[in-house]
Amino acid sequence: xxxxxxxxxxxxxxxxxxxxxxxxxxxxxxxxxxxxxxxxxxxxxxxxxxxxxxxxxxxxxxxxxxxxxxxxxxxxxxxxxxxxxxxxxxxxxxxxxxxxxxxxxxxxxxxxxxxxxxxxxxxxxxxxxxxxxxxxxxxxxxxxxxxxxxxxxxxxxxxxxxxxxxxxxxxxxxxxxxxxxxxxxxxxxxxxxxxxxxxxxxxxxxxxxxxxxxxxxxxxxxxxxxxxxxxxxxxxxxxxxxxxxxxxxxxxxxxxxxxxxxxxxxxxxxxxxxxxxxxxxxxxxxxxxxxxxxxxxxxxxxxxxx
Numbered sequence: 071x072x073x074x075x076x077x078x079x080x081x082x083x084x085x086x087x088x089x090x091x092x093x094x095x096x097x098x099x100x101x102x103x104x105x106x107x108x109x110x111x112x113x114x115x116x117x118x119x120x121x122x123x124x125x126x127x128x129x130x131x132x133x134x135x136x137x138x139x140x141x142x143x144x145x146x147x148x149x150x151x152x153x154x155x156x157x158x159x160x161x162x163x164x165x166x167x168x169x170x171x172x173x174x175x176x177x178x179x180x181x182x183x184x185x186x187x188x189x190x191x192x193x194x195x196x197x198x199x200x201x202x203x204x205x206x207x208x209x210x211x212x213x214x215x216x217x218x219x220x221x222x223x224x225x226x227x228x229x230x231x232x233x234x235x236x237x238x239x240x241x242x243x244x245x246x247x248x249x250x251x252x253x254x255x256x257x258x259x260x261x262x263x264x265x266x267x268x269x270x271x272x273x274x275x276x277x278x279x280x281x282x283x284x285x286x287x288x289x290x291x292x293x294x295x296x297x298x299x300x301x302x303x304x305x306x307x308x309x310x311x312x313x314x315x316x317x318x319x320x321x322x323x324x325x326x327x328x329x330x331x332x333x334x335x336x337x338x339x340x341x342x343x344x345x346x347x348x349x350x351x352x353x354x355x356x357x358x359x360x361x362x363x364x365x366x367x368x369x370x371x372x373x374x375x376x
Contacts (some may be wrong), residue, residue, distance in 0.1 A: 074115050074122070076123055076128050090111060093185075095183045096147070096148070096183065096185070096356070097140075098356045098357060098360065099136075103139075107132075111132065136148055150360060150367060153367045160256055160260055161184075161261050163264070164252075164274075165177050165180075165266075165355075166270070166287070167328065167345070168327045168331060169324045171289045172300060176345060176355070177191075180355050180356070181263050183352060183356060184261070188255070188260055189265070192266025193267075195244055196243075200212055203243065208243060210243075213236070215237050215268070217236070217323070218239060219235050237267075238272075240268070241270045244266075249274070252278060256281070256283060267331075271335055274286075279340075283362075285362050287342075288340050289345040290332060293346075
């Protein structure tokens, strides 16, 4: 098959259905739809015997096919992501929720869809901080988020729920590392997804919560039976550090943290997404991210269609 060259101002690349399909996923369409559109574009170019095409013309062609097949909104979404790339404005996505709610799975799928290369869990940040801060100094840091209350120095002297107290003490420490990571990503212009139970709206700074380039969402699962079943699925598919019985024994504490996070999310206006189906959740997240990018582009007085 003849190669088709896509030419930009500074570089040229060989046409690839895979690359085109990946760029289309950001608009919110399905993997199958993205593949079919990429194949149609390739077929059209070959029929017209086109061996070279400018990137601008290629983008117009993609946008037109998207508008014809899916509607103007999807075509606009495609152009929006092109604009944010030119602006060199990073997008930081924060995904919170209690243990076993599906944060990591959703984050991985979203990273693939949006082509984000950097993703980290707050548990990894906690592991690093544990190396620096001893168990004697901060015992809460050396336990699971849902067990930290049992080891808190303030456990007996507090009138507050011990689960939330221990969790909060842990978050206060981990959030320092989280915010440092966010600020560095913003400074370096790096797109990033951070997921984890330590992303508590109560402890994130106002500047982070209100930053236009930071998208914060809270995952929820109202059905307790479905939530419990996720631990069984996790145990079946991956090797877990903690025995599954540990999650079951602490399920009440895990749910307490979830209710607390939901209440905090409502206070500051963080969207709460019911994570029943991963694909549906990722689609909703993509829509939220796209809307935010549109606002950034509009704030820069850029015409989306040009």
